[in-house]
Amino acid sequence: PSFSLPIGISFYTFQTLTYIIDVYRGEAQVQKKFYNLMLYVSLFPQLIAGPIVRYADIAEQIGERRVSFEETAQGIGRFLVGLAKKVLIANHAAEIVGLTLESTRLAALDGLEAWIGILAFTIQIYFDFSGYSDMAIGLGHMFGFRFKENFKYPYAAKSVTDFWRRWHISLSTFFRDYVYIPLGGNRLGLPRQILNMFIVWSLTGLWHGASWNYVLWGVYYFLLLTVEKLFLLRFLKKIPAIFGHIYTWVTFVIGWVFFKMESMSGIGTLLQRMFQPRSDFVTSRGVVLLQNHLIFIVIAFALAMPLLPWLRSKRPVGRLITAMKKREPIFGIYTSFVYLVLLFFCTMSLVASGFNPFLYFRF
Numbered sequence: 001p002s003f004s005l006p007i008g009i010s011f012y013t014f015q016t017l018t019y020i021i022d023v024y025r026g027e028a029q030v031q032k033k034f035y036n037l038m039l040y041v042s043l044f045p046q047l048i049a050g051p052i053v054r055y056a057d058i059a060e061q062i063g064e065r066r067v068s069f070e071e072t073a074q075g076i077g078r079f080l081v082g083l084a085k086k087v088l089i090a091n092h093a094a095e096i097v098g099l100t101l102e103s104t105r106l107a108a109l110d111g112l113e114a115w116i117g118i119l120a121f122t123i124q125i126y127f128d129f130s131g132y133s134d135m136a137i138g139l140g141h142m143f144g145f146r147f148k149e150n151f152k153y154p155y156a157a158k159s160v161t162d163f164w165r166r167w168h169i170s171l172s173t174f175f176r177d178y179v180y181i182p183l184g185g186n187r188l189g190l191p192r193q194i195l196n197m198f199i200v201w202s203l204t205g206l207w208h209g210a211s212w213n214y215v216l217w218g219v220y221y222f223l224l225l226t227v228e229k230l231f232l233l234r235f236l237k238k239i240p241a242i243f244g245h246i247y248t249w250v251t252f253v254i255g256w257v258f259f260k261m262e263s264m265s266g267i268g269t270l271l272q273r274m275f276q277p278r279s280d281f282v283t284s285r286g287v288v289l290l291q292n293h294l295i296f297i298v299i300a301f302a303l304a305m306p307l308l309p310w311l312r313s314k315r316p317v318g319r320l321i322t323a324m325k326k327r328e329p330i331f332g333i334y335t336s337f338v339y340l341v342l343l344f345f346c347t348m349s350l351v352a353s354g355f356n357p358f359l360y361f362r363f
Contacts, residue, residue, distance in 0.1 A: 011050055012041050014174060019055040021178060028056040036062050045139035050132070051150035051170035058145060065144030075141025080339045080346070082134025087346040089300050090128035091353070096120035096293055101260060106269045112286030114273035116293065121260050122253055123300045126155065129168070153306040158244035159236050160224045160251055171207070175200045197229075198222050208259070213267060217258040224251055 019040065022028040031037045039062060040055055100109060100117025109117070133150040140147045154166035164172050183196040198219075205218020228236075236244045257274075261267045 011046070011052060014052050015043075015055070016041055017178070018052070018174070022054065022056045028059050031055075031059070031062075043145070045143070045145070046133075046136035046147060050129075050168070051136065051147060052174050053147055053170070054174075057148065061145050067142070067144040071141050071144065075138040075143075077138070077335065077339050078141060079135050079138030080342045082131040082136075082138060083346050084342045085127040085131030085134060087349045088342075089303070090124050090131060091349065092296060093120045093124035093127065093300065096289075097124055097260075099289070101270070103261075103263070103266055106266060106273070109270075109273045110283040110286045111273055111276075111278065111281035112283070113289055114270055116286065116289055116297070118253055118257055118260070118270070118274065119297060120293070122155075122256050123297065123304070125256065125259070126151075126304055127300070153304065155249070155252075155301070155304045156245070156306055157248045157252075158241055159228055159233055159248055160221065161228050161233060163248055163252055164221070164225070171204070175204055179203060193229075194226055197226060201225070211262055212264065213258055213262050216264075216267070217255060220255055220258055 019028070019031070019037070023030055031040070040053075040058065043053060046053055097117055097120045099105075100113050101121060130151040137147045137149070148170065150168060150170050152166040152169065154163050157163035157166055180196055180200045183199060184192055185196065186193045201218040201222035202215065203218070204221075205214040205216070208214045208217070236247070254271075257270050258267055261270055
């Protein structure tokens, strides 16, 4: 028999656990008002797809939050940025994924099509999930809540360890603080530490779904992180950073193969298409697909990089931004115009297309 589970069950299960554990540890006070506890458990901005909000982080905000015009405006802007990520980038990437990585099409793919498909999924899952996190954080601002950041440019990571400090931060820190450290962390010797890591990453895979591909995905990252902890991380620190970036890119793109394909045969077929040299590795179909979507793929990956912080660090740009902020009315008009443009294009896209998948609704 099949059972339909409530949307977002993993998130509010985790949030209920954090309340119980935080109170048990003495890190938070018992919430004596039942409706305030229910407010925390069912906090709608991030209920469906995260980020996971710990009770200790917002316990004070539940009863003493303040809503201001500035906070609301900031929240609206953040929400629109997340909406644009989802509607303008993730949805378009999902269309490319649909053209390439559907199970019925795998056997006919050439190598170039396979790579385009998995790169499109790499774009889709980041902008889908980080976009939803941005919307949740923005909604939180509108209602006086401050949720922690859930993504910090993970595709700019220099190692797999670094990647998981940047990707779905609320999940990785949850497992670290509520599973890994209570199991002993790294305090009981290397063999026990490796066992603890295996348990954590097996649970991380199962958290995404009771399917073998997610278990394999979790074990895959356990192996990579174990190798890095044993020796590879020290080696990566000694070589030019570009090699660390390339290594990390290859590993997480392969990781998304395990995450995307729900069957072992699908995983094997896609990896074979990606890496097995064949005379038809590049065909006219793949070339046409690349020509049609190359600009989008390049722009999307560029937007996934920390370009804005990098530009702000440059003296001329930093001075310009500072000068604009000092002229608040003009800066406010400029940012409002940008947000209105984003809203316009998002609305047009939503009206024109009924294709609007949310990947993390399933988890």
